[in-house]
Amino acid sequence: MIAPLQAALTARGYTDLTPVQTAVTDPALGHADLLVSAQTGSGKTVGFGLALGPTLLGDEPLFEMAAAPLALVIAPTRELALQVKRELGWLYAETGAVTASCVGGMDMRDERRALARGVHIVVATPGRLRDHIMRGSIDLTAIRGVVLDEADEMLDLGFREDLEFILGECPDTRRTLLFSATVPAQIARLAQTYQKDAVRVATTTGERQHADITYQAMMVANHDAENAIINTLRYHEAPNAIVFCNTRAMVNRVTTRLSNRGFPVVALSGELTQSERTNALQAMRDGRARVCVATDVAARGIDLPNLDLVVHAELPSNFETLLHRSGRTGRAGRKGTSALIVTPKVRSKAMRVLKGAKLEADWIDAPSADAVRAQDEARLLSDPMWTDPVTEAEADMVAKLASNFSAEQLAAALLRIHGQRHSAPEHLSDVTGEKAPKTRAPFGPSVWFSVTGGRDDGIEVRRLLPILCNAGDITKDDIGAIRITDDTSYVELKADSADGFAQALGPAMQIEGGATVTRLKDVPDAARQPKPRFTPKPKQQGKRVWDENRSAAPRRKPKPDAAPVEWNDDPTPRQRKPKPNAKPAAPRKPKAETQLEKAIKDGSVKAPKKPRHKAGGKGKPTGAPKVGKYNSKKNKARRAAAQGGTQPPRRKS
Missing domain, CATH: 3.40.50.300 (P-loop containing nucleotide triphosphate hydrolases)
Structure with missing residues (x-):
């Protein structure tokens, strides 16, 4: 490890490195690209700071004069970027590194001036860094290392296009370190595209997350x-x-x-x-x-x-x-x-x-x-101030308190002052979480009875239960399971209530509606099967056989067939429905003959010959002008003269 970085860790109180810091600083990795997956709070910031050291400094302990940036650290949020800048600041303090931040919400002019003065490490958010690149405010030709911190969060926030643009502007000889809490498919694709033979470093385990x-x-x-x-x-x-x-x-x-x-x-x-x-x-x-x-x-x-x-x-x-x-x-x-x-x-x-x-x-x-x-009481009693010696500044006041008040008064005042410094706790209602399932005592020995009529006859538990209780002089606690099949119902009774139930029904063993009840020797097969979770109600086909007093619901009477429409009997095409009280259409009047038509009909005037047309013309009379308005007065006169066999008028010269 580079000596200035080791000295910074020692001054900060680091005695041992975390697993992720140890993994990324392994000398065997050299200058390879890294794809690191580590938990949040595992010391990733110091980890990639140590990993960048050999890439940026080489064998030198100090940086040269700042010019174009040597490293980019990209973080998803402003707070994280500023936090990373602070961490790298104390880590590289002894190396003479100049760091700058480019994050949204800050004055872009100040950032541009800081970049112009020269920096070694730039910590930025994707959007603001792309703005600086497009404006020409930052020179990326000297970049040696790029770090993507919390890469999964940046992709979740929609920075994929910005990251691809930034990585595309950096030199191909750079070293790329990608840190992410998880490595989903999109992170793997990003690493495959913009990293060269990246080494996968995984410090997370699937057995225990956040052991501390x-x-x-x-x-x-x-x-x-x-x-x-x-x-x-x-x-x-x-x-x-x-x-x-x-x-x-x-x-x-x-x-x-x-x-x-x-x-x-x-x-x-x-x-x-x-x-x-x-x-x-x-x-x-x-x-x-x-x-x-x-x-x-x-x-x-x-x-x-x-x-x-x-x-x-x-x-x-x-x-x-x-x-x-x-x-x-x-x-x-x-x-x-x-x-x-x-x-x-x-x-x-x-x-x-x-x-x-x-x-x-x-x-x-x-x-x-x-x-x-x-x-609160436990914290107060264990406070180390109880054993601290009395200072000279406190001695006079301590003597006055001890002489003027008893120990009990001093303790009570201390409790009151301590209580005023804290908010009073709230009273909470009792909660048991999940509701405890209702427990039922064991039913004990039982006897089964069958009842004629089942699901097809409309029998339901909610109506059968009160009928049995009323007819047999028992309560619902005497009844156990009830199973209803398509044609028969089965009821379980306590053994000590079975005889009284049969005696109350009488020799006929019938209940309301005429249904017959029979005592069974063994447990029916229907009782051995689990209770169905849902039983659809049957469609009532008529009166229920087990309830004569209940009449079936009246059905809707179908509408009578509509009488045939007379206008639809004649299969003529395009029929229309006649309107009520429609008046018959008036007959069309014959068109009146003109005077010319009457003269031609009487024979006093010869019928005009059909006008000759020009070959390939548009069907206009020969005497029609080639130019001018077709419906002008002169053109109308010429057409009339042509039809009458007379010479059309000439234009005056």
């Missing part, structure tokens, strides 16, 4: 979900905690509720501006806030210090989201707790998500008010 995280599924009543969040935060009193919600509206609701109860809380959602998001995260880092309420997208990739508790106010939609949420805690060897708030409505979904993630959770009740108070 304790998963708890807390059962609460439907109306106590928000109260359970308050009690969970109070019970653990983690230095930093994050509460995940599925929607912005739920984030605002939970944030308001926690703020009203006195929790130092901030919110992260898509509706916040970049400055508001930055201020919220900074408040969590410097201790001004202790609880962060966020959506999945807004909290993607963020790393908060001392984050020991993750609360799922609403269950994630899939197990991948559960792993990404829970991966915010239990990082760098620290222990963490992931608590799922589970109501009876979503219990099955919680079990399905945990099973998909191959996780085993402790199913417990949410912390009650008494449990929170007991935990």
Whole structure:
């Protein structure tokens, strides 16, 4: 390992490397491209920072003067990109590396000036980096290494085209490191296209996910979900905690509720501006806030210090989201707790998500008010301040308190002051999770009876049961199983009630409707078969034989056949339905003859000859003009003269 990087790790308190850091820094890998799959929070940022060292520095301990960038680190979100920049900043501090960030929401002019001054490592989001490339603000000719951090999330967010464009602009001699929590088919295709003989490094195991995280599924009543969040935060009193919600509206609701109860809380959602998001995260880092309420997208990739508790106010939609949420805690060897708030409505979904993630959770009740108070007392008694020596600045006040008040008064005042600093816990309703199945005492010895009539006769359990109770002077507790076949029904009675039942029916052994009841010696075959889950109701063909007092429902009388339509008897084509009271059509009047037609008919005038047409003409008379309007007065006169055999008028010269 390069000496400045080793010194930075030692100064940071690193004694051992995580599995992913050890795997990617293996000298046997050389400068090969890597496809790394590792869990969230496994130290991937420091891992690819160490892996890039030999590629960027070679054998030199320090960088040369900054010019064109040597490495690109691409992250899906602004927060993750800025976080990666901070991590690489302290890791490469002793090498003289100059790092710059290019992320959305920041001033592009400042980024352009930083690139113009010269940088060694650029950390960027895909969209903003593509903008700089297209504007010519960044020179990629000297790129030696490219890192795609959280590649699966970038593809999920729709950055595939941007990534392909960026990788296509980089030199072919680059080294490409692709880090992803999972390696689906689209990640494999991306690696096959833009990596050369990539070495697959897998540090995840399918047996146990997030071994440093304790998963708890807390059962609460439907109306106590928000109260359970308050009690969970109070019970653990983690230095930093994050509460995940599925929607912005739920984030605002939970944030308001926690703020009203006195929790130092901030919110992260898509509706916040970049400055508001930055201020919220900074408040969590410097201790001004202790609880962060966020959506999945807004909290993607963020790393908060001392984050020991993750609360799922609403269950994630899939197990991948559960792993990404829970991966915010239990990082760098620290222990963490992931608590799922589970109501009876979503219990099955919680079990399905945990099973998909191959996780085993402790199913417990949410912390009650008494449990929170007991935990407060335990923390107070175990506080190391009880054994701290009294300082000189405190000595005078301690003496005054001891002389003016008794030990009991001091202890009571301490408890009151301690209680005022914390929000009071909420009282939760008792919840049992799943409803316990109803248990029935063993039925004991029994006797079976058969009843004439079955499913085809319309017999149903809901009507047969009261008839048997009334006729046999028994209760429903004396009746066991009832099985109804197509033609016969079978009833199970307690052995000590069978004789009284038969005596109440009388010698005829009949019940209402005339159905006959017969005592059986053995259990019928129908009783040995399982009860059908669904029995369709039969279609009533008439009166039920076992109930003479019940008449069959009257059927709808069919409509009488319509009388034939007279207008449809004549098979003439295109018939039309006659209108009522239609008047007969008036006969057409003959066309009146013109004076010319009358003269020709009388013989006083000879009929004009048919006009001659020009060969190939359009059928116009010979005397018709070749030019001008066809229906002008002169043309009409010429056509009339041509038809009458006279000479058409000449145009005056």
